[in-house]
Every structure is written in C-alpha cells, then in structure tokens.
Amino acid sequence: MDFDHAIRERGFRRWYERQLIESHLWLVTGFLSLVMMGVALEVVEYRESLDGKIALMAVGGGGGALCFYAWRRFSHQLGLAEHIAAQATCPGCRVYARLELLRAKDDAGFASGRAADVRCRACGQTWTIG
Ligand SMILES: [Zn+2]
Known part of the structure; x- marks a missing residue:
C-alpha cells in the first residue's frame, strides 16, 4: 500500500507510528534469524555425510537470505518513514x-x-510531500 493511501485511511501520526513498529519488527526478525542460523550451524553434523552438508547449506543459505x-x-521502511516525516512540518x-x-x-x-499534496489543518497552507 502506498503511503498516501495509508495516510488517507489512518492519518499521518498513526501511519508513522505503524511504520516504526513494522520496521522494527523486521529488525528483530533479521536479528533472530541471524541468531537461529548461528545456533543451527553449531548443531548440524556436516562433516560425516552428504545430508549434513546439504542441511548446512540450506540452513546457512535460508537464514542468511x-x-x-x-x-x-527494515532499512527501506524506516528510511522512507523518516524521509516523509521530515516533510510533515507545515512551512x-x-x-x-x-x-x-x-x-x-x-x-x-x-x-x-x-x-502527495497535503494541507495544514492549522493554517490551511498546502505543500507536497513524497
Ligand atoms: Zn500550518
């Protein structure tokens, strides 16, 4: 969903708050996948068999991906939210x-x-964000 549709539905503050929450959930997901990948690599017995090597590659590749x-x-969503939030002050x-x-x-x-063309609710000034 484009940011303008979300702002129209929820308002700017709720959209921004949701972007921060979602982006940080992605950060936590990435960190947990990194930790779980490390744990899985520690417990896979890969030296003795081909199956172990395949499992190691799958865990390493999947966790890394x-x-x-x-x-x-995380970086895209947070960057876009901060970029648009920086333009949300009425000129x-x-x-x-x-x-x-x-x-x-x-x-x-x-x-x-x-x-997106927006209008200030306080003074009626219009400007463009995006
Ligand atoms: Zn204003």
Missing part, C-alpha cells in the same frame, strides 16, 4: 503532522515514487 531480506525491509506555521491529504500521484522525482 532471511536476515538479508529483513535488513533490507507556514511550523506545526508538525497536522495535515490532511488532498491528492496524490505517481512521481519518480520523489523518494517514495509518489507525490
């Missing part, structure tokens, strides 16, 4: 996160790939 994927999700009255979404469209010039 999950850790890498979780790290990428007119400096109020933070009191905005309503007016319209949004695809725009490759923005980091999120979307440009």
Whole structure:
C-alpha cells in the first residue's frame, strides 16, 4: 500500500507510528534469524555425510537470505518513514503532522515514487510531500 493511501485511511501520526513498529519488527526478525542460523550451524553434523552438508547449506543459505531480506525491509521502511516525516512540518506555521491529504500521484522525482499534496489543518497552507 502506498503511503498516501495509508495516510488517507489512518492519518499521518498513526501511519508513522505503524511504520516504526513494522520496521522494527523486521529488525528483530533479521536479528533472530541471524541468531537461529548461528545456533543451527553449531548443531548440524556436516562433516560425516552428504545430508549434513546439504542441511548446512540450506540452513546457512535460508537464514542468511532471511536476515538479508529483513535488513533490507527494515532499512527501506524506516528510511522512507523518516524521509516523509521530515516533510510533515507545515512551512507556514511550523506545526508538525497536522495535515490532511488532498491528492496524490505517481512521481519518480520523489523518494517514495509518489507525490502527495497535503494541507495544514492549522493554517490551511498546502505543500507536497513524497
Ligand atoms: Zn500550518
């Protein structure tokens, strides 16, 4: 779901809070997969048999892939949330996160790939985030 759809449904603060929670859950997932991969590699008997070597490769590859994927999700989601949150201050009255979404469209010039026009609920100033 694009950030503008989520902001329209839940509001900016709830969207931002959810992004922080989800991204940190990905961080925990990556850390746990790294720990579990290490534990599994310690207990696999791989020197005596081909099955052990295959299990070692599966555990190492699967755990490494999950850790890498979780790290990428964490860093992308948190980075995007912080990037958009940095634009949530009204340029007119400096109020933070009191905005309503007016319209949004695809725009490759923005980091999120979307440009959303928003209006300040305090003073009515409009600007674009994305
Ligand atoms: Zn304002």
